[in-house]
Amino acid sequence: MSAGESNDILLRLLREPVNKMQRESKEKFDEDYKKLLQNLIEFEKSGHKTKDQSFVFAKDANGKKTGLFISKADREGFFAARKKMQDDLANRYGKFSQE
Numbered sequence: 001m002s003a004g005e006s007n008d009i010l011l012r013l014l015r016e017p018v019n020k021m022q023r024e025s026k027e028k029f030d031e032d033y034k035k036l037l038q039n040l041i042e043f044e045k046s047g048h049k050t051k052d053q054s055f056v057f058a059k060d061a062n063g064k065k066t067g068l069f070i071s072k073a074d075r076e077g078f079f080a081a082r083k084k085m086q087d088d089l090a091n092r093y094g095k096f097s098q099e
Contacts, residue, residue: 036069 036056057065060076068075 032069032071 056069058068058070058075060066066076
């Protein structure tokens with residue numbers, strides 16, 4: 001059952017802001033990705049060739065590449081904080097099952 005179909009008023013109230021945030025995040029990613037590709041095309045047109053494009057990927061605290069593009073946003077911090085929040089909620093209210 002989706003949040004929009006739920007009888008829980010809290011889920012229905014949170015659905016729209018969460019959906020809006022996800023939509024805005026995706027649009028920002030798409031915009032940044034297009035800029036990155038445009039810059040890469042211009043770079044290659046200027047005579048440079050790039051076979052290894054791994055320099056655009058962020059690294060985690062251990063120096064391992066994450067597969068995410070370098071960004072001003074602290075994604076690793078976000079994912080760690082989200083996991084901690086989910087664990088805290090699971091401890092407080094019990095594990096959530098989507099079945």
